[in-house]
Amino acid sequence: MIVxxxxxxxLTSKAVIMKDGKIIxxxxxxxxxKPGDSADxxxxxxxxxxGLTMEDISYCVGTGYGRDRISFVNxxxxxxxxxxxxxxWLIPSARTxxxxxxxxxKAMRLDEKGNMVKFTANDxxxxxxxxxxxxxxxxxxVELSDLGQMSSTSKSPINLASACTVWAQADVIQHLNxxxxxxxxxxxxxxxxxxxxxxxxNNIGFExxxxxxxxxxxxxxxxxxxxxxxxxxxKRVTKSDPQLAGAIGAALYAQDKSKGGNA
Amino acid sequence: MITxxxxxxxLTAKAVIMxxxxxxASAVSLAKRSPEESAREVMDMAIKTAALTMKDLAYCVGTGYGRKHVSFVNSIESEITCHARGAVWQAPTVRTxxxxxxxxxKAISVxxxxxVTRFIYNDxxxxxxxxxxxxxxxxxxxxxxxxxxxxxxSTKRITLSNQCVVFAExxxxxxxxxxxxxxxxxxxxxxxxxNRAAALAKSIAVGxxxxxxxxxxxxxxxxxxxxxxxxxxxxxxKNPQINGAIGAALMAMDSLTGGETTAASRKExxxx
Numbered sequence: 129m130i131v132x133x134x135x136x137x138x139l140t141s142k143a144v145i146m147k148d149g150k151i152i153x154x155x156x157x158x159x160x161x162k163p164g165d166s167a168d169x170x171x172x173x174x175x176x177x178x179g180l181t182m183e184d185i186s187y188c189v190g191t192g193y194g195r196d197r198i199s200f201v202n203x204x205x206x207x208x209x210x211x212x213x214x215x216x217w218l219i220p221s222a223r224t225x226x227x228x229x230x231x232x233x234k235a236m237r238l239d240e241k242g243n244m245v246k247f248t249a250n251d252x253x254x255x256x257x258x259x260x261x262x263x264x265x266x267x268x269x270v271e272l273s274d275l276g277q278m279s280s281t282s283k284s285p286i287n288l289a290s291a292c293t294v295w296a297q298a299d300v301i302q303h304l305n306x307x308x309x310x311x312x313x314x315x316x317x318x319x320x321x322x323x324x325x326x327x328x329x330n331n332i333g334f335e336x337x338x339x340x341x342x343x344x345x346x347x348x349x350x351x352x353x354x355x356x357x358x359x360x361x362x363k364r365v366t367k368s369d370p371q372l373a374g375a376i377g378a379a380l381y382a383q384d385k386s387k388g389g390n391a
Numbered sequence: 392m393i394t395x396x397x398x399x400x401x402l403t404a405k406a407v408i409m410x411x412x413x414x415x416a417s418a419v420s421l422a423k424r425s426p427e428e429s430a431r432e433v434m435d436m437a438i439k440t441a442a443l444t445m446k447d448l449a450y451c452v453g454t455g456y457g458r459k460h461v462s463f464v465n466s467i468e469s470e471i472t473c474h475a476r477g478a479v480w481q482a483p484t485v486r487t488x489x490x491x492x493x494x495x496x497k498a499i500s501v502x503x504x505x506x507v508t509r510f511i512y513n514d515x516x517x518x519x520x521x522x523x524x525x526x527x528x529x530x531x532x533x534x535x536x537x538x539x540x541x542x543x544x545s546t547k548r549i550t551l552s553n554q555c556v557v558f559a560e561x562x563x564x565x566x567x568x569x570x571x572x573x574x575x576x577x578x579x580x581x582x583x584x585x586n587r588a589a590a591l592a593k594s595i596a597v598g599x600x601x602x603x604x605x606x607x608x609x610x611x612x613x614x615x616x617x618x619x620x621x622x623x624x625x626x627x628x629k630n631p632q633i634n635g636a637i638g639a640a641l642m643a644m645d646s647l648t649g650g651e652t653t654a655a656s657r658k659e660x661x662x663x
Contacts, residue, residue, distance in 0.1 A: 161568070231558060252553075252554060252555060253516070253554075253555045254555050254556075254557035254558055259557055259558070260557075263557065290515070291515065292515060292516050292517050292556075293517075293555075293556075293557045294517035294522060294526065294556050294557065295494075295515075295517060
């Protein structure tokens with residue numbers, strides 16, 4: 129039985145195809161102007177790479193901010209539901225999940241069964257969301273995916289005084305003009321990001337194991353800065369790409385549905 | 392006795408020269424690389440206009456975010472103090488001052504002498520500051536000075552759903568792509584900034600007449616939006632942008648006379 133999950137985010141869109149509880153194909157693309165187009169494209173690529181056609185997918189669940197505009201899904205579920213489920217599948221011991229999206233930051237607490245028991249999010253302010261890092265990477269003229277590892281080569285990280293993305297951007301430009309090494313600026317950016325995230329996490333009260341999902345989980349600079357701030361080790365996702373958590377959760381719900389079980 | 396006030400802001404520098412409780416000359420210039428450079432340039436402009444030299448200035452007070460880096464001033468005062476003083480001098484009935492600057496927004500309660508009784512400011516978040524207007528103007532390739540005229544042509548009400556400048560910029564670009572009219576967008580932008588500034592002002596008790604100062608007050612669209620957001624009679628003063636520098640020049644006079652020049656001696660109030 130083949131099912132799929134499609135997570136249409138503001139920055140990237142993800143698709144996961146599962147067969148008998150295993151991921152057989154996945155795809156991540158940059159989101160297009162229209163959520164419907166992003167969903168069509170990412171699913172088309174995933175299906176074709178798996179050597180399948182859309183007819184082979186017995187059930188498909190959509191999630192993410194663009195979930196209501198996906199034409200091909202059987203059902204749309206909230207990001208919270210899918211991210212919690214996906215995180216728990218990736219790391220069964222997960223009790224606290226921090227998910228950084230392109231324009232939000234979510235923290236949730238799960239019980240042993242993976243049910244969400246507490247939730248908080250920031251989607252009002254760009255600081256602490258993926259957008260903060262995206263803006264900063266652009267200012268530094270580095271790839272977003274390279275920003276994380278730059279922390280490791282920094283000798284004296286800068287301190288970003290402003291939480292606001294707009295003011296921090298001005299600070300970063302000033303540091304660049306003053307000839308501060310880019311690695312030191314990048315390290316300061318990653319630490320500032322972690323500091324904002326820690327506010328949300330402390331707000332909800334965390335319990336071990338703590339897991340990070342979303343694209344920012346791949347930024348080692350942010351992850352280790354957050355570990356320092358929280359005083360614990362964040363469980364690394366190795367089973368699959370942490371950015372796929374939402375799509376995985378969606379696919380798992382699709383599996384429940386196609387089996388006739390309840391989601 | 393001639394005194395001067397110099398207000399070095401993040402975007403512009405302002406200078407005012409006063410004699411006998413009257414403005415002799417004033418100048419506004421765009422900020423240079425260093426606050427010192429900005430201050431010197433704007434002060435030179437004002438002095439030239441007044442046909443004076445620096446030696447003619449009995450006392451000069453500096454204010455604004457760059458005030459600590461200006462070498463020629465005799466003393467410095469906080470922006471809050473200067474804005475309060477300037478506002479009550481310009482409009483004696485004023486008890487609440489809302490100043491929207493390039494990098495911050497302030498709300499100040501003042502007494503009849505122009506002394507500060509309470510204040511609050513936001514410099515943590517760019518939303519609700521002049522920077523919001525600047526970023527959107529830049530994105531839409533519109534001159535900051537044209538925003539007021541453009542918003543006056545608005546015919547349809549739009550509300551921005553994002554408060555964060557970064558998210559709002561994306562939202563505005565989407566609105567443009569979806570065919571929304573620029574005047575309607577600018578009007579929505581003014582409302583967004585005004586709502587933030589009004590929320591700040593309302594967090595301290597708003598009493599008496601309210602005045603809007605700072606360069607942003609010259610934007611007529613912003614003025615109207617703030618008036619609506621506050622729901623009170625917003626007073627328009629003649630010189631909103633140089634208000635802080637006026638306050639500084641008055642404080643300079645106080646330093647020499649050892650007292651306050653009476654705020655009530657000046658009545659120049661232009662109701663909106």
